[in-house]
Amino acid sequence: MHHHTTLEFDKIKQLLADQALSDQGKACCLALAPSVNEAEVKRCLDETTQAKRMLQQTGTPPLPSMTQLQKAIVLIEIDALLMPEQIVQVATFLVACRRMKAYLKKAEAADAPIAWYGEGINALPGLEHEIARCIRNNAVDDQASEQLAAIRRRMEGTVAAVKTKLAALLRKNKAWFSESFVSLRNGRYTLPVKREHKNDVAGTIVDLSQTGATCFIEPAAVGRLQSELAALQMEEDNEVRRILYSLTAHIADNLAIIRVNIETMEKLDFLFAKGKLSLTMNAAPVSINAGREIRLIKARHPLLPPAAAIPLDFAIGAQTTGVIITGPNTGGKTVALKTIGLLSLMAQSGLHVPADEDSSLCLHNLILCDIGDKQSIKENLSTFSSHMKNIIEILEQANHESLVLLDELGSGTDPAEGMGLAVAILDELSAQKCLFVVTTHYSEIKAYAANKPGLVNARMAFDKESLLPLYRLEIGKAGDSCALYIAERLGMQPHLILRAHAAAYGVAQGVAKPAQPPQRAPDQKNGRPVPRIEREKPPAPTSCRGKFAVGDSVMVYPHKEIGIVYAGANARGEVGVQLRDSKKIINHKRLKLQVAASELYPDNYDFSIVFDSVTNRKARKLMEKRHVKDTVLIVKEGDEQN
Structure with missing residues (x-):
């Protein structure tokens, strides 16, 4: 949908996605796409209104991100x-569900x-409670089961006995040890x-x-105690895994309910993102509205800073199907077009x-546009062809329910042919009875719109005192480019x-012929001195012309190098x-x-055999015969005289 991209609807969707928390909500x-179902559009707008009101009255909803939750569900599915x-x-998700339920309960009053x-x-309060009882600080808690608590108490006693014996050894033979504390290495x-006392212990x-x-x-x-401790650690690990399997099974039993909760939370995430x-x-x-009418009051382009956006008042419909906007460049015509479409x-x-809330919009089966914001450095034909191709596609798709x-x-x-094409296109759009808004600089189009039923002129206001555009659309008035002013x-x-x-409009009334420019001294302009160009004096002719010919073998001094002349003497010898x-060049x-x-x-003799590369020789011969696209002749500095 390149028309939507041209109108920057993709940027609006990205702004909307930035408001969502869950991956599915962002997706x-x-x-998001425009609907052509009137009931669905009204329902979706109403949902946005409700979400906004709840945010204003009840505060931010307790929505979780759910990214890691989805990974856990994938693991459950593969057992x-x-x-x-x-x-x-x-557990975090279940807490969010409980809080969201309370949040929505409070919002029912609104x-x-x-x-x-x-x-x-x-x-699922039972599951939430069970997880909270068994898991704390991302680990299985001692109170998860009586057996686990007993095992860990025995482990603590064994560890204390080991440390006591080791501390006694440290105190008894201090000279054997490099440190005065017990160290835990590899779980022992x-x-x-x-090193020198390793055989003493x-x-x-x-x-x-x-x-x-x-x-x-x-x-x-302490070997016996260490073995007991290792056995207890194995018992602990087995009991922890038993508890984790039990919790996993409990979650799996409620997976269907959890999925429904996830879908509900994702839907709410999307709705609150709109709010x-x-x-x-x-x-x-x-x-x-059910008719073909657009009425915008104090509308702003949503991607412009509010302080910089000038409110737009615009209306089309009923007896008017087309609006022709004229005015100076950078006057806001393109922004007005994009605002209406977006x-x-x-x-x-x-x-x-x-x-403004009193604004009203109608549904369109298609919103089609040809809008170019940047000047092209390509040939006019290429730029014009691109626009024409787009407009031809628009004319083929548009009907009485479209906005163009x-x-x-x-x-x-x-200009003459462009104006003629513009009139023909406007006639076709009028015949198709679609709503359309067009910007132009052609003065003939203004007159055409003034006399064509269903069309109306509009202009972007311009302050002639400050020479600045006012970015205010005035419907019913034809504008001009203000270039001469x-x-x-x-x-x-x-x-x-x-x-x-x-030249533009014919000789002005009361002026028999264009005024003659005032006579000035050649080095004066508006009373200010004007610099004069100093021409380079041609070099004195040299007597070496013809002294050396291409192919001559020469000695180059002072190094006495032997070379072959590939270009005769220039004006500087x-x-x-x-x-x-x-x-x-010597x-x-x-x-x-x-x-x-x-x-x-x-x-x-063909000296290119001596002085040219094989690639250049082939390219040169080919280019002498005909034009070949992408064929390049490489001439290095100093070769251009050859």
Whole structure:
């Protein structure tokens, strides 16, 4: 839908997606499309209004992101065991469901039907409580089961006994140890024994320090306790896994309810995103009329800063099917076109629009546009062809239920033919009875619109005192480009203004002929001195012309290098010489003829064999015969005289 992109509806959808929290909510925002169903559009607009009112009256809803929750559900579907942190994500979601249910219950008093979405949320308090009892700080809690609590109490007692024995050994033989504390290495409690005393401590070396000066030894005196501790750790691990499997199964049993809750939360996320966007844009709901009528009051382009956007008042419909907007460049014509189209797309998509609540919009089966904001550096034919291709497609698609927006109609080609095409296109749009808004600079189009039933002129207001556009649309009045007035105010000489007026509109009344420019001294303009161009004096002719011919073998001084002339002397007496590894331009006074070309080569010899690359020779011959697209002749600096 390139028309939607031209109107920047994709940017509105991205702004909407930024307001959503869940991945699915963001996806719904980005997939938003205008509807042609009147009842659906009104329902969606009403939902946005309710969401906005709830945000204003009840505050921000407790919506979760749900990104990690989806990963946990995928694991449940493949019968995998959930880890504590994944179970916590489920618990977080259930808490959000409980809070959202309470939030919506409170909003029911605001007479917002979307608050009844809360009836579809099952908070599963039993599951939430069970998870909270068993999991704390992303780990299985001691109180998850009596057996786990007993195992961990025994583990604590065993660890205390191990530490007590090791501390006694540390105190008894301090000279053997590099540190005065017990160290835990590879899951075993050890003593830091100096390397030279490692044989004094009976036990097993568990680890070495980085320098190798310390051996971490598990003394044999605590070996039995360490084995008991290892056995208890295995029991603990088994009990923890049993509890996690139990919780995972509990979640799986309620997976269907959780899925329904997720869908409800994603729907609410989307609805509240629309409400948040409305608040951000200071937008309002507009009425949707059954007729073919657009009435915008104090409308603003939603992507412009509110302080910089000039409110737009616009109306079309009833007896008027087309509006022709004229006015100076940068006067706001294109922004007005985009505002009309973009606000129509937003309303048909169920979004509030930045306009007065008394505004009214109708539905369009298609919103078609040809709008170019940037000047093209391509040929006029290419630019014009692009516009014409787009307009032809528009004429083929548009009907009596469409909205067509055309910017600078007929531009980019001969003015007379462009004006003729513009009139023909406007006639066709009028015959199709679609609503259309067109901007143009052609004065003939203004007269055409003034006399064509169903069309009306409009202009972008311009302040002739400040020479600044006012960005205010005035319907019923034809505008002009103000080019001559602006030029005059900026100081262009009166005789030039009169001459321009005569060329554009014919000789002005009371003026027999264009005024003659005042006579001035050649070095004066408006009383100010004007710099004069100093021409370069031609170089004195040299006597070396003809002294050296292409193909001559020459000696180059002072290095006495042998070279071959590839270009004769220029006006400065410089000769092109091909040396062993490069081509150079050398003053003729540094050259001495060794062997003339006539003695080295036959008559009409093709010197490109000597001086040109194989690629260049082929390209040159090909280009001498005909034009070949993408064929390039590479000429290095110094070769151009060849």
